[in-house]
Amino acid sequence: MVSVTIAEEGQQGQELDTGAVRALQGLEDSRSSVRMRAALAVGTAPDPRFVDKLVERCAVEPEFFVRDMLTWALTRHPVSLTLPLLLREVGSERAQARSQALHTLSKIGDRRAWPTITRALLSDSDDEVARSAWRTAVVLVPEGEESGLATVLATQLGRGERETQLSLSRALVALGEVVLPVLRDATTAPDRQVRTHALATERLLHDPDAGFEFAVEEAKRVVALGGDGQEGR
Structure with missing residues (x-):
């Protein structure tokens, strides 16, 4: 088998076959399609000597789908x-x-x-x-620490645009019923956007099929009417 030594990668004295060399070089190619194939190749044939380069590329890779492939390749290597x-x-x-x-x-x-x-x-x-x-x-999050996490996450309610708010709502909903106390506290917050986001998140917790946009619009109506959504609870 043809082999070369990659001294510049800090692997002096360790030899990689030409396929591995191409994969490592491909991770830095100017074409995203080549970088994608290279990440796939590295993940398909894991090698400890790839790990540093994969992590390095994650920090600078501009394309979302290539970054996701880099992550997949890392999951194929020993923790x-x-x-x-x-x-x-x-x-x-x-x-x-x-x-x-x-x-x-x-x-x-x-x-x-x-x-x-x-x-x-x-x-x-x-x-x-x-x-x-x-x-x-x-x-x-370890078992038993969900409530503490919910309290910290709730401090971010009302933050950012739709995608950011949706991400936070999904995280809170994933924690389950333990988030209800902090959400209900947030429905009385001075900030209108925080109240709206808290109500929308609670709606999603109770009705995951409602959809975020619907939950937000309903929450906006409740807030506009001066309510906190807790009537009848």
């Missing part, structure tokens, strides 16, 4: 290798690095990562990072 690198990335100054590392942690689902999901991440100023943190927190 003992990927977890330390992903936990490091969660503390990166680069927003995309934080967001994608969190997304990958949610797919791996190893609860040893839970201590990394801090209040600061759950309220990160970057919406994509915050959304990834919300989704990841719901996956990793």
